[in-house]
Amino acid sequence: MTAFPLPPVRGKILENASLAPYTWFRVGGPADALFLPADEEDLQAFLTALDPAVPVTVLGVGSNVIVRDGGIRGVVIRLMGKYWGQIEALDGITMQARAGALDLSVAKAAAQNGVRGLEFLSGIPGSIGGATRTNAGCYGRELRDTLVALHGFRRDGSKAAYRGPGKPGAQPEAHFSYRHTDLPDDLIVTRLILEGNDTDAPEKILADIEQLQARRAETQPIKEKTSGSTFANPDPPGTPDQRSAWKLIDAAGCRGLKVGGAQVSPKHCNFLINTGDATAADLEALGELVRRRVLETQGVELRWEVRRIGQLASETA
Ligand SMILES: Cc1cc2nc3c(=O)[nH]c(=O)nc-3n(C[C@H](O)[C@H](O)[C@H](O)COP(=O)(O)OP(=O)(O)OC[C@H]3O[C@@H](n4cnc5c(N)ncnc54)[C@H](O)[C@@H]3O)c2cc1C
Structure with missing residues (x-):
């Protein structure tokens, strides 16, 4: 109770x-x-x-x-289950999805409706509500590039709505940056309107999605217990000579490093993995060890991209 x-x-x-x-x-x-x-x-x-x-x-x-x-x-x-996973095509290149819909399902539904420009979502294994909070992106596109409007509730149950960056309308504009949004912390996103950038034959778009997924499986440990990129790249996409977190971690000698049951993935060293019996404390300690080594040897302070939430075991004892 x-x-x-x-x-x-x-x-x-x-x-x-x-x-x-x-x-x-x-x-x-x-x-x-x-x-x-x-x-x-x-x-x-x-x-x-x-x-x-x-x-x-x-x-x-x-x-x-x-x-x-x-x-x-x-x-x-x-927000999980049939209701929260609903996706529908609106007119032209516009799609509507409830927040629990998987990014992959949104990408595929757009493709099936001949909408191009949402294929990148197939590379992100989250929900579209989570993608909004993290401004998820890959292959040169991010959620903000596709957002027309979003709807949700604040903690007190009041309704809230935002328009996408640069979109017309009376609602406040949602602002995003690299893997970040300044939407209120207490906003629960329930529904999104997204748009592609073109139309094409569904089978061509679906074939591109398959290719993107095959490329992912080759380069990332997507079958492991992981959480994707642990640290944000120090420079956002498009920066000339962009420094990437994985290269810094590799250069600091952390590939394969272990703490308890947590390991820096030997396949992609910006991914931490739970090899079987890791605790959250192991994963967090490993992440902090990597940050220290990168700072000491490469002079760069990495910023956690993975969100660490809740209480330590010692705080509840
Ligand atoms: C193998 C792998 C590969 C990945 N590759 C990428 C990649 O290429 N690009 C990328 O950007 N990310 C990537 N990620 C990270 C992750 O998939 C994304 O950040 C994703 O958007 C998180 O969605 P989620 O539903 O899992 O959110 P969660 O992890 O459950 O939550 C993340 C944050 O979003 C908030 N949130 C969730 N739902 C809502 C909602 N409805 N309203 C408001 N806030 C909400 C949570 O409170 C939390 O702060 C990868 C992860 C893995 C495991």
């Missing part, structure tokens, strides 16, 4: 729910309560009724987070 009252819902609430199964790293302690809302109305009613003192954290598919071993206090919300 949680220390705070939980409003009635139509979706599901799991108390003291382990979060490890919901993250790519498969590590992390429990949430006091895990809420899986049935739909937007259920989410809004819950947020409005929940004691404002109770912290709320939203998780996508956990492909960019380390949930610490002590878990997350308050309520964790996941």
